[in-house]
Amino acid sequence: MSVLVYAEATEGKFRKQAHEAVTYGRKVADMLGVLTHVLCMDEVSEDELKSLGKFGAQSVWFVKENRPANFDPSAIAGVIARAEAQTNSDVLVLVQNFDGKAVAPVLAAKLRAGLVSGAVALPVIEGNSFLVKKNVFSGKAIAVYEMHSAKKIIALTPNSIAPESYSNTPEIHELKPQFNESDFKLKVKEVVKASGTVSLTDADIVVSGGRGLKGPENWAMLEEMAAILGAATACSRPVADINWRPHHEHVGQTGLTVRPNLYIAIGISGAIQHLAGVNGSKVMVVINKDPEAPFFKAADYGIVGDAFEVVPKLNEALKKFKSGAAV
Ligand SMILES: Cc1cc2nc3c(=O)[nH]c(=O)nc-3n(C[C@H](O)[C@H](O)[C@H](O)COP(=O)(O)OP(=O)(O)OC[C@H]3O[C@@H](n4cnc5c(N)ncnc54)[C@H](O)[C@@H]3O)c2cc1C
Numbered sequence: 023m024s025v026l027v028y029a030e031a032t033e034g035k036f037r038k039q040a041h042e043a044v045t046y047g048r049k050v051a052d053m054l055g056v057l058t059h060v061l062c063m064d065e066v067s068e069d070e071l072k073s074l075g076k077f078g079a080q081s082v083w084f085v086k087e088n089r090p091a092n093f094d095p096s097a098i099a100g101v102i103a104r105a106e107a108q109t110n111s112d113v114l115v116l117v118q119n120f121d122g123k124a125v126a127p128v129l130a131a132k133l134r135a136g137l138v139s140g141a142v143a144l145p146v147i148e149g150n151s152f153l154v155k156k157n158v159f160s161g162k163a164i165a166v167y168e169m170h171s172a173k174k175i176i177a178l179t180p181n182s183i184a185p186e187s188y189s190n191t192p193e194i195h196e197l198k199p200q201f202n203e204s205d206f207k208l209k210v211k212e213v214v215k216a217s218g219t220v221s222l223t224d225a226d227i228v229v230s231g232g233r234g235l236k237g238p239e240n241w242a243m244l245e246e247m248a249a250i251l252g253a254a255t256a257c258s259r260p261v262a263d264i265n266w267r268p269h270h271e272h273v274g275q276t277g278l279t280v281r282p283n284l285y286i287a288i289g290i291s292g293a294i295q296h297l298a299g300v301n302g303s304k305v306m307v308v309i310n311k312d313p314e315a316p317f318f319k320a321a322d323y324g325i326v327g328d329a330f331e332v333v334p335k336l337n338e339a340l341k342k343f344k345s346g347a348a349v
Contacts (some may be wrong), residue, residue, distance in 0.1 A: 024053040024059055026101055026111035029074060030121060031064040038224045039117045041077045041185035043303035045145065046116040048078025048188065053147050057111040059083060063101055068194060075192040077185050083109070083197045090143065094208040095124040097201075103132050103221075104199045106173075119179040119223060126177040135173035142302070144180040145169075152176075153223045159296050160275055160298030179302070180223050182279035202288020222271065225254035227284045230273065230300070232258040234310065234329060238266035243333045244288060250340045251264025256280065258290050309333065 027047035029040040044060055050182040053060040060079040071082045092270055099119065106114060110285060114123040114129065118140045130137035138154040145152035154176060222228065227246040231241060235277070241255075248255045255271060262272035273280055275298040284301035289310065290296060297320055300306070308321040311328045318324045325332055 023054065024057040024109050025054070025113045025115065026102070026106055026329075027058065027060045027079070027115040027293075028098075028117075028125075029060050029062050029068045030119075030120075031062060031070065031078050032116065032221075034064070034066050034072060035070060036062075036066070038075075038185065039180045039222065042180065042183050043115050043178055044074050044077040044079050044184050045186045046176075047113075048080075048143055048186075049183075050113055050115070050147075050176075051078075053144075054113070057081065057109075059105070060112060060192070061085075061102060061105040062089045071194050072191060074311070075190045076188060078188045078190075079192045080190060081109075081193045083198065085193050087199070089288075093121060093124075093210050094206055095121070096207055097205050099128040099132055100257050101197070101204055102129055105197055106133065108152050108197060112173055114173070116175065116177045118179045121194060122177045126175055126224050130175050133173045133175070134171070134292045135175045136171035137175045137177070137257040138169060138171040139177040139318045140179050141176045142179050143185065144332050146177070151215045157302065158172050160294065161279075161301045162336060179281065183282075187321065202285065220248070220252065220254040221313070222256055222278060222280060223275075225280070225282050227251045227253035227286070228273075228280055228282045228300075228303075229286045229288070230256035230258070230290060231261065231267070231288050232290030233260050234291075235261075240330070241267065243330075243337065246337050247333065247340065249336060250344060251284075252341060253284075253286075254282075258293075258296050258317045287317055287321075288316060291315050293321060294305070309336075 027043050049056045051318045057080050059081045061083045063085045079198045091219045140156045141154045143155040145154045154167050158165040231244050256273045257267040257271045259272050261267050275295040279299045281302035285300050286307045306321045307323045307324045310319040313326045
């Protein structure tokens with residue numbers, strides 16, 4: 023028995039989500055007293071594969087033929103299933119991101135495994151059963167799922183666990199799955215990369231704007247704040263729907279779920295559908311001119327005021343603070 027983690031890389035590098043998943047897998051493996059294997063299907067260097075040892079990987083498997091990783095859920099699930107057989111793994115860990123959401127159910131059906139998607143904490147292990155926490159009802163409540171299937175799949179919500187430091191050098195192995203053309207049911211013809219320097223789902227700080235900003239031309243002050251704080255930018259759904267901001271920035275029930283350490287909401291009312299995607303944030307700060315805006319009930323800190331007055335002043339204060347000057 024062992025634990026297998028599926029780790030994705032972007033542009034040849036493993037990001038925070040992959041590091042979190044590897045640490046999660048290692049902690050589960052330590053609880054069970056078994057090994058942690060990691061599978062990667064992207065094109066990365068051997069050094070990068072080895073770097074996963076710093077997050078707990080004891081053995082890393084790579085696939086030279088990286089066509090499946092080009093987002094074909096059934097092909098990805100097929101390769102993970104082969105790695106699962108090769109490594110004799112009973113617990114599989116994925117990230118609850120775009121790929122993970124599509125792959126985990128296909129994999130669960132293939133392996134006849136129990137699946138918890140969107141886990142937010144390490145499992146409590148009682149004999150053969152895992153008790154796994156996940157957010158439910160748009161993040162309004164937490165449910166504990168009991169998994170007692172022989173094979174268990176956990177899709178981990180990003181930012182639920184901090185990557186930890188380990189000091190082992192993992193063994194590197196090549197996995198050689200045999201593919202048939204029929205394994206590839208989807209073909210990705212074009213990939214349009216999200217703009218922005220900080221990845222929204224990996225960001226520690228997110229600066230987000232809503233319809234209260236009146237128009238796309240007013241986003242410069244949010245982008246300035248994001249640049250000062252090293253934050254990613256996000257928006258409410260109507261803002262993306264009316265093309266003030268790109269759709270990949272839309273957070274909420276029908277958009278991305280983010281769990282940053284700090285979420286700054288500017289000119290956003292705080293509708294339940296918006297909160298569903300952000301209320302896992304550790305600290306929420308709201309700037310809204312309406313003291314009755316629902317977001318204030320969910321916020322840790324609130325500023326009642328006009329964003330066009332508050333944000334420029336806040337940016338100046340943040341710049342001074344960052345430069346070490348008295349604010
Ligand atoms: C099925 C369904 C799914 C949905 N999914 C999502 C989703 O995933 N994400 C999402 O965001 N929404 C979603 N919505 C829409 C959601 O219900 C809200 O309509 C939306 O979140 C409102 O966006 P907003 O807060 O930007 O705009 P508004 O509701 O128009 O609020 C604007 C806010 O800005 C404030 N404001 C105005 N001027 C200023 C100023 N100068 N300074 C400071 N504050 C100011 C106002 O007081 C107000 O609170 C969904 C709705 C449905 C029905």
